[in-house]
Amino acid sequence: MPSKILTKQKKSASKVSGRDKLLLATGNLLRKYGYFGTGLLQIVKESKTPKGSLYFHFPGGKEELAGEALKLSAREWFIHLSVPIQSAKSASEAVKKVCEWIARDIESSGYEHGCPVATVALEAANTIDSLHLIAKENYQEWERTIAMILRKDNIPNPTALSTLILSSIEGAILLSVSYRNSTPLISVGKLLSKIISSERES
Template structure:
């Protein structure tokens, strides 16, 4: 694929990621993706012959990688587990607040809408969550209970993001960070 093709594909993925994160799978119609991306309609089917499910699946994986890379970088830094989780929650809180409370998690809405009915999207969501658990586990590697803690912390983060988005307040994120810090000391 040439540079122009890669740029068009990226624009389609960027538009899909934006629309899915704000409005979910059902809030991201293909006409909207084409309009937001500025790409020709034919490019959509050229780059994503599997249609909307392929486009959304790749978008979820891409958004997940971006957050996963941030988690990994934080996990690789020289901070305590409590500081790691606090930094993750600050990062996600900043991202949420900067989007005017519209962008919580690039995976959760799609997972809730499609996991029970769409195997390919369920698999994409599962892959992303597993990668985030792995990054958290790496940051907790010195603990015997790292595997259980990684899942528990991820579940708390996801819940806190949902509450923060609904309440349009960072307070749920702050409270979860405080409680996790108590657990990790």
């Protein structure tokens, strides 16, 4: 009996590992090439998993896999960004630190990785409803989080300002990746920090 239980545990761990490999590989590829630029064979090769494993874990095929990978990538990115946010003493400092962290993240990828949601949102969200919903929900969550940080710091009009901040950061990410230079992100971070500070003082 113990040997059978151990065998089941090993199989279970193997399945989880294979699923995670597929999700991580797909998330990286989507971030770099987008939905239509990422093929199933490419995912299988990148994840080093059998093709049958892909359909076992994601019977809905590419759309289901891409959706789950997008959720995971966005969630992990948000967790990473929470570190500079929590270490900041004010909302203005938090925005500046977030832009600096994203700049370093993009630089370390050789300017191949931008926002984990943006590429798919721009390319496939208009034609694939499930991906549109995931992109929309993530952007709305980020916007609400920014508004909450502003509200805690007694910044007026937090909802409108959160839209400005998110839009500015997303645009700066696109420019930094396009220019292969993190200057747009650093500049936008400093400017947004000043805007938030001035809003608090007014």
